Amino acid sequence: MVLDFSGSGVLRRLLPGSRPSGQESVRFALDPGLPSCCDGSVIVSYQPCAALALHVEKLWYCDGHQRGHGTQQVLLPDGRFQLVISLAESPINALVDPMGDSGGIAPALLIGIRSRFNIIDTGKLHSAMGVVFRPGGVHALLDALTDAFHNKNVSLDLIWGSMVRSLRDRLRTGNDPAEKFRVLEVALLARLNERLQLSTAVRYALQEFARRPEIPRVRELAHEAGLSRRRFSQLFRVQVGLTPKLYCRLQRFQNTLRLIASVTSVDWAELALAAGYCDQAHLAHEFRDFSGLSPSAYLASPSPSGSFFHRFTQAT
Numbered sequence: 001m002v003l004d005f006s007g008s009g010v011l012r013r014l015l016p017g018s019r020p021s022g023q024e025s026v027r028f029a030l031d032p033g034l035p036s037c038c039d040g041s042v043i044v045s046y047q048p049c050a051a052l053a054l055h056v057e058k059l060w061y062c063d064g065h066q067r068g069h070g071t072q073q074v075l076l077p078d079g080r081f082q083l084v085i086s087l088a089e090s091p092i093n094a095l096v097d098p099m100g101d102s103g104g105i106a107p108a109l110l111i112g113i114r115s116r117f118n119i120i121d122t123g124k125l126h127s128a129m130g131v132v133f134r135p136g137g138v139h140a141l142l143d144a145l146t147d148a149f150h151n152k153n154v155s156l157d158l159i160w161g162s163m164v165r166s167l168r169d170r171l172r173t174g175n176d177p178a179e180k181f182r183v184l185e186v187a188l189l190a191r192l193n194e195r196l197q198l199s200t201a202v203r204y205a206l207q208e209f210a211r212r213p214e215i216p217r218v219r220e221l222a223h224e225a226g227l228s229r230r231r232f233s234q235l236f237r238v239q240v241g242l243t244p245k246l247y248c249r250l251q252r253f254q255n256t257l258r259l260i261a262s263v264t265s266v267d268w269a270e271l272a273l274a275a276g277y278c279d280q281a282h283l284a285h286e287f288r289d290f291s292g293l294s295p296s297a298y299l300a301s302p303s304p305s306g307s308f309f310h311r312f313t314q315a316t
Helices: 137-141 163-173 177-191 200-211 218-224 229-240 244-261 268-274 280-291 295-300 308-314
Strands: 002-005 011-014 028-030 042-046 056-063 072-075 082-086 108-111 118-121 128-133 153-155
Touching (some): 042 177, 056 177, 082 163, 108 163, 163 177, 200 229, 200 244, 218 229, 218 244, 244 268, 244 280, 268 280, 280 295
Antiparallel strands (some): 002 028, 042 056, 072 118, 082 108, 082 128
């Protein structure tokens, strides 16, 4: 089912298969098939305006209340920064880093790009809004080097200051999802620093990493971009948050998850080669590094598609 925000400012439902008329454009999508952050009844994803679209993949909103005791689920890394803002009285406190790093309890969190898994306690999830950034997209909204947030969950007020409290207040008092999205979108636009654009070399590398099924050699890409390997790796790390090699490994892992989801029965040796690993042992080692699980344990888990927050990147 699609929610259409029409030119008149009216949020209305469209029947499956129908299209908006005139100059109206669909920017909201109700995703009943996605698991709820709060066991609630409404999950809405939102496509950002053109000025943000290069940086932000989507915004999301979940409205509901805690039910039951919840479960602990593994959150899989996907190479994206995310921003999460609690719309409940309580802060975001459902994320647990198995390595014991501090952070992760605040009314608003910046979830840094991760190369290891987190644990989420679904019993502690409530109403929330969030932002899924494109790879490298958060660079233009931070005053700090992007790689400083690798594997970190940081209270947003430590980054953006006092405006975070007023932003959260406005989001909590918004009348409907459309108004809440407008408020969040305006706040992101105000933080956007056009001078902090990705370098041409980094944009080229991200395109190539997405296009090539195998992991390109960093030296080759640096040469194609007209930079030394050292300079290229430095630029990529501070603008995207990971080294080029680690980013590529993570993308290969995500591609492996998609291959697993596309078949009914998994031949691990065949899948390892199809995903670009040397052999099945290489796949198993990488899989455990990123997920904390063996491939077979992942396949047998009750929710093998991974992270709650990251599922918003898969909505269509």
